Amino acid sequence: MASTKYHQKSLSRMHSEDLENRRINRKIKKLKAEMTEISEQQEDIKQGQKEMRERFEEIDSECEQLKKETEAISDASNNVQLRLNIMLHILKARQEG
Known part of the structure; x- marks a missing residue:
C-alpha cells in the first residue's frame, strides 16, 4: 500500500510538473508572439521615420529653391525700380529743358 501511495504521489507530482510546463510553454509562445508584433511595430516606426x-x-x-526664386524676383524688382527712377529723371530733365 505504501508503494501505491508513493506511486500516486509521483504521478500527481508529474502531472503538476506537466501542467506547469504547459503553462510556461503557453507563456513563452505568447511572449514570442508579442515580441514579433513589437518587432513589426518597430519596423513600421523606422519606416515612418x-x-x-x-x-x-x-x-x-523646396525652401532653398523658393529662397533663390525670391532673391531673383527681388533683384528683378530692384532693377525695374532703378530703370523707373532713371526714366523719371530723364522725363524731368526734358521738361526742364
Whole structure:
C-alpha cells in the first residue's frame, strides 16, 4: 500500500510538473508572439521615420529653391525700380529743358 501511495504521489507530482510546463510553454509562445508584433511595430516606426526624414529633406530643398526664386524676383524688382527712377529723371530733365 505504501508503494501505491508513493506511486500516486509521483504521478500527481508529474502531472503538476506537466501542467506547469504547459503553462510556461503557453507563456513563452505568447511572449514570442508579442515580441514579433513589437518587432513589426518597430519596423513600421523606422519606416515612418525614414519617410518623414525624406519629406523634411524635400521641404528643405523646396525652401532653398523658393529662397533663390525670391532673391531673383527681388533683384528683378530692384532693377525695374532703378530703370523707373532713371526714366523719371530723364522725363524731368526734358521738361526742364
